[in-house]
Amino acid sequence: EQRPSQFPERSSLNAMPANSSKMSHILIIGAGVIGLQTAVTLLEAGYSVTILAKHWPGDESIEYTSPWAGAIWRTHALPDDVEQCDWNIQNYKHWMKIAEEEAEKAREMGIQRVPLTIFSDAPSLDPTSPSLWYTPHVHSFSSLPPSSLPANGAKSGHSFTSLAIHPVTYLRSLLSQAKGLGAKTISTELPTSSGFAHAVGEAMRCLNTAGGIEKEGEEEKEVVVVNCTGLGAHSLCKDASMYPIRGQALLARIHPTPAPQILLHESPPHITYIVPRMGTDLFLLGGTKDADNWSGEPTPEISESIVRRCEEMMRPWAGEEAKIEVLSEQVGLRPGRKGGVRVEIEEVEVGEGRKVKVVHQYGHAGAGYQNAIGSARKVLGIVKDILS
Ligand code: FAD
Secondary structure (H helix, E strand, O other), X not given: OOOOOOOOOOHHXXXXXXXXXXXXXXXXEOOOHXXXXXXXXXXXXXXXXXXXXXXXXXXXXXXXXXXHOOOEXXXXXXXXXXXXXXXXXXXXXXXXXXXXXOHHHHHHHOEEEEEEEEEEOOOOOOOOOHHHOOHXXXXXXXXXXXXXXXXXXXXXXXXEEEEEEOHHHHHHHHXXXXXXXXXXXXXXXXXXXXXXXXXXHHXXXXXXXXXOOOOEOOXXXXXXXXXXOHHHHHHHOOOOOEEEEEXXXXXXXXXXXXXXXXXXXXXXXXXXXEEEOOXXXXXXXXXXXXXXXXXXXXOHHHHHHHHHXXXXXXXXXXXXXXXXXXXXXXXXXXXXXXXXXXXXXXXXXXXXXXXXXXXXEEOOHHHHHHHHHHHHHHHHHHHHHHXX
């Protein structure tokens, strides 16, 4: 059952018509989960949108984080960070509504409603812990009986109904929704060597030459740029507070295939998780959180450690005889940012006295999927203010 919420419903914000949408155009840089969700949110509000990016759904690159995500709903926010908590709950409600009420759409988008079990090294669950702020907002929260704990040192645990997203299916679906709503696309890499203003100028030139923007009579449309370049902002904006949080994981089968479920054990310095990949018999096994490590190469010792930790963790659920078959190793770099996500306006001079307003929206670290809706709605509000 859904518990009462302190967070307001946001559907009214999405439904508001964009009064100045005809005379304006939005150029989104980046086609990860943040850029694509923002595109869909702005298009649904009536804006015309072009997405410019180097990497697109289906591409695999260490410069493109979104395809490598575990992509589950599990909040990392604490109650004093009210905005992050709000964003997390917005995504929980959004995904849960699709999973529960629109089965076909959920399948197409790769959204799966599954139990999530979190094991802990703490001797017992402390219901007053600030980290459990979210329990009134999620379905079927309960603590685990000791008999359900794995033999991996975990001393307590809890579970609730969560969501597992198939990242590539989800990204493809967001792009297809954006195109269906009229988004145009430009595939190019913006230069990083001559400063951010030069890159924005290049983006504007691409927009004009690629025909992404039509003139309204003789009037120039006002263009607002939204910068959703993730870790790319480190070089594009010379933002020194951006840093990678490296995650290594394995795509694997478990024999015999158990029922879909997410298992997670945080035992610093280790994080161990098993996440189902909807529509397949595969699971993502992880993982690591290694700050300031830019390496895109998998490390064999880490893969061995992941298999060992996942075998211990999965026994009570998958059975004593269950075996892991590793199909591939993968590495992704979470876009970490000291000071948290950057959502703010910058006015950039792109030459010949022309100024362009840029809304930065990057640095979502290990929570870009579960923050995308709230973050995109915040940008929608900023864009409305700029253009009103
Ligand atoms: P990206 O996906 O990296 O997209 C950036 C875009 O900008 C790309 O299209 C790129 O081509 C473009 N770009 C950058 N620079 C330029 C340039 N110079 N010119 C043109 N285009 C450019 N999040 C969750 O919510 N839940 C999870 O369970 C979860 N698990 C994770 C597990 C792992 C192992 C990892 C690595 C991440 C995980 N995340 C999770 C975090 C999530 O994946 C990220 O927060 C999110 O993908 C960031 O998306 P983004 O759109 O900001 O960046």
